[in-house]
Amino acid sequence: MNVPNNFRTVALRRIALVLAVFLVVSCSPYIGFGVVAWSIPDHGLYAGDVVPVYIQSNIGKVYVIGAGPERAERIEVPLWQIRLYKSRSRANKAAALIETYRYTYASARIDGLPIRAKPENTARQIYRLRLDETIRIVHKGTGAPVIAGNAPLEGDWYQVLTNDGTSGWCFSYNLTLYDERDETPITDTEDEGADKFLALLFSSTWYPDHYRTMLNKNRIDIDRIQPQWGFFPGEESSVARIASAAGVKTFPYTEIIKTSEQAYRFDGTTLTAEIRRGNSLVVQYTDDRGMPDVFYFSTLDVTPDELVEMEKARRQDILDSIRTAGPRFVSGNYGVLQFLEKNRFLWSGYQLLTPSIIPAGAGGSGIAELRCFLSDDIADRYTGVLTFRFESTASRVNFLYDLSPSGLKLEQIDNANIKDSLVITRNLNPTVIFLTPEAAQPDGGF
Known part of the structure; x- marks a missing residue:
């Protein structure tokens, strides 16, 4: 078959163009562009910088990259220290994602601090940091709260990178974050002969940190406060003590x-203590299994006894206000609920709530209590949590409640939705009860 000359010419030109592009690409000195994952200050490179990548050696496990002015200097860096992309534009986009924390590093305040696969304290551990080991902060994420002493610790989950390329998540409570560009040392201009931090360690009364957390959140769980709990460094006895709900541990x-x-080691033991800013203390020791145990303490402006009395007074004021608004509340379906002095209650006619909510044989009297607290997600809908302790069975039944001029609204809450005295979520299909003050009840209920 005869092919027209003009068609043959166009085809040859296209082939030549493809060959030319191939030759240009194959002769390019780069294999791509990389984003620096860990700063290389000796060569003027910082995390987030975009550099040309010339060679990848899987045998030596290194990249050859461009560094220095105009990226003219060629240096070898470990593979983990560079994130490789096919084009400069893709590398620039990746660098923009880590711009916020590109200069942020952190050091571990305790030995054995875990890095986890996910931002939650039960996730698999993939690395354990040594005391003062440095990691790079990649970005701040959202994760599950970290609980210590049945109270959430202050801090955030960060995605981090170690200096061997391990990537994971670490909670910031035991990290000291800093900007690598800030080279100004922290100096103490006071008398160098006096150790003010050791004096603070001995002179302060150190209570479990969850006391302060409860106070700050205005969620004071009386059952989790004991005046004898705390850390006692033993200045005179040379025996340090940790007293908690689990018992007392001594360290001669x-x-x-x-x-x-601001850190100290109690010689002859594995016990260490570090004073933090904000009058906080971290105490750590190694148990019989060789695992680190960590405890958190802080100082308070009030004593535990005062804290308990304050909370009891707050609860009593609330119960008194409910009784004043009634004291008898009536529902056509769920009976009559009466609040008496000394926080006692009488409840009759609640048969429709038995046995699904109120156990059979619970009786009609007991003590009204305020033992639980609302999570932020529920606090905008309800005033608090009322607990009815029925005397005949000693069983407790919990209700979310809202008190208004029109009456008392109760919504049953299962124990499974309460964790550490905090209502986490409402029931999926809750029973809701409306009770009207008897004086405002013209027809016997609704």
Whole structure:
């Protein structure tokens, strides 16, 4: 078959163009562009910088990249230290995603601090940090709260990178974050002969940190406060003690040795203590299994006894206000609920709630209590949580409640939806009860 000359010419031109592009690409000195994952300050490179990548050696496990002015210098860096992309535009987009924390690093305040696969404290551990080990902060994420002493710790989950390329998630409570560009040292201009932090360790009364957390959140769980709990460094006895709900642990020591500006080791034991900003203390020791145990303490402006009395007074004021609004509340379906003095209650005619909510044989009297608290997601709908402790069975039944001029609204809440005295979520199909003050009840209920 004869092919027209003009068609043959166009085809040859297209082939030549493809060959030319191939030759240009194959002769390019780059294999791509990389984003620096860990700063290389000796060569003027910082995390987030985009660099040309010339060679990838899987045998040596290194990249050859461009560094220095105009990226003219060629250096070798470990593969983990560079994130490789096919084009400069893709590398620039990736660099923009880490711009916020590109200069942010952190050091571990305790030995054995875990890095986890996910931002939650039950996730698999993939790395354990040594004391003062440095990691890079990649970005801040959203994860599950970290609980210590049945109270959430202050801090955030960060995606981090270690100096061997391990990537995971670490909670910030035991991290010291800093900007690598800030080279100004922290100095103490006071008398160098006096160790003010050791004096603070001995002179302060150290309570479990969850006391302060409860106070700050205005969720004071009386059952989790004991005046004898805390950390006692034993200045005179040379025996340090940790007293908690789990019992008392003692540490006879020979001397206290300063290991850093605000950290100390109790010689002759595995016990260490570090004073943090905000009058906080981290105490750590190694148990019989060789695992680190960590406890958190803080100082308070009030004593535990005062804290308990304050909370009891707050609860009593609320119960008194409910009784004043009634004291008898009536529902056509769920009977008559009466609040008496000394926080007692009488409840009759609640048969429709038995046995699904109120156990059979619970009786008609008991004590009204305020034992639980509302999570932020529920606090905008309800005033609080009322607990009815029925005397005949000693069983407790919990209700979300809202008190208004029109009456008392109760919504049953299962124990499964309460964690550490905090109502996490409402029931899927809750029973809702409306009770009207008797004086405003003209027809016997609704």
